[in-house]
Amino acid sequence: MPSLFDEFQLKDLTLPNRIVMGPMTRAKATPEGVPTPVMALHYAQRASAGLIITEGTWPDRRGQGYFDIPGIATQEQEDAWRLVTDAVHARGGRIFLQSEHTGRVGHEVNNGGLQMVSSSTTPADAMIFTRENGYSPMTTNLHELTTAETWDLIEDYHRAAVRTKAAGFDGIELHGASGYLPHQFLSDETNQRTDEFGGTPYKRTEFMVQVLRRLIDAWGTSHRIAVKISPNIRFNGIAENEVAETYSILLDRLNELDLAYVAFQTPESLRSLANQPNEEIVDGEIWHRFPYEFVRERYNGTVIASGDLTKELAQKALDAGKADLFVFGRAYMSNPDLVERMQNDWPLTPTDMRRSYGGAEEGYTDYPTWEEQNAAELVPSGA
């Protein structure tokens, strides 16, 4: 039986275990989207993960839905990311960048005043946190990308991918989930286009596929390019009909691309993140449900599952052949040595979700490893 703690061959990249630190936006960059040194320390502390995926990082400033999130569109950003990748590699880790264009999700007060763009002009019926006004409705001032502008934006992803490689990353995960731009193209509710990017389920998959093609061109191989999807999720105002049809076509097309992996986010997990009641989870039995089987049946390559996993659930899903690699999100915020803790059955430090976004070290780089925690407890008080 394979174990979570066995090596895994992700194409040409050897992962020491099957545990993935999931992408987590933490808003620790400068207002201009430059990664800060504290981010290098945070990721390096978590280098024993089989694979680290960074927080969502914008390839083009219009796609910066939240304030203080990083980009990879300028030389300064690329150089600052180099400190992160060097720090992770120095500790023996592996790190993919998550390329995230938020499309209609966000507000122009968060991105320096640029008009936000989407597949169509339907605004997201959802709230966003802004520095100026706290929680407020997402922008309604949307620009529908013309066909030519859509191709230009695909080139923005390509340019960012060239920088990602130059910054020393091991690969890229395209964020195609959670209601962001590629997902807006996929959904029939947010894509009312009649050009080559809309009108049928196949054409709605075109944007994501074309972006992936250009990421592959930038890297020179498809084996370091991946994508995250979230079929049927209701998050950031996204809703989808024709889910099975659209995602069947998409997964067929992803098979042809021979990517590093496809990651998926379960619908349940984001509801639990948003503290909404989730009556569909019975005794934590989520692994056998959509989209686990849906993705596994249609996709031939490596599958990463994410959402509400524990060591036990992940191992069960692995035993049942439902997925290959497993994302841990919130547990990674407060347990830099999550792999060692799970492997040795050491207790996990609970996560203080009040420290999710913004600030500096507190709740970010100050969570101890199990060994540090115990060493501290051995020091006599007053010492």
Ligand SMILES: Cc1cc2nc3c(=O)[nH]c(=O)nc-3n(C[C@H](O)[C@H](O)[C@H](O)COP(=O)(O)O)c2cc1C
């Ligand atoms: C603070 C926070 C920020 C997140 N930001 C992102 C993100 O930038 N990109 C992404 O794909 N998922 C993001 N997620 C989702 C996580 O990657 C993960 O899939 C989710 O937390 C479910 O895993 P968990 O139940 O182990 O926390 C975020 C989650 C949290 C808690």
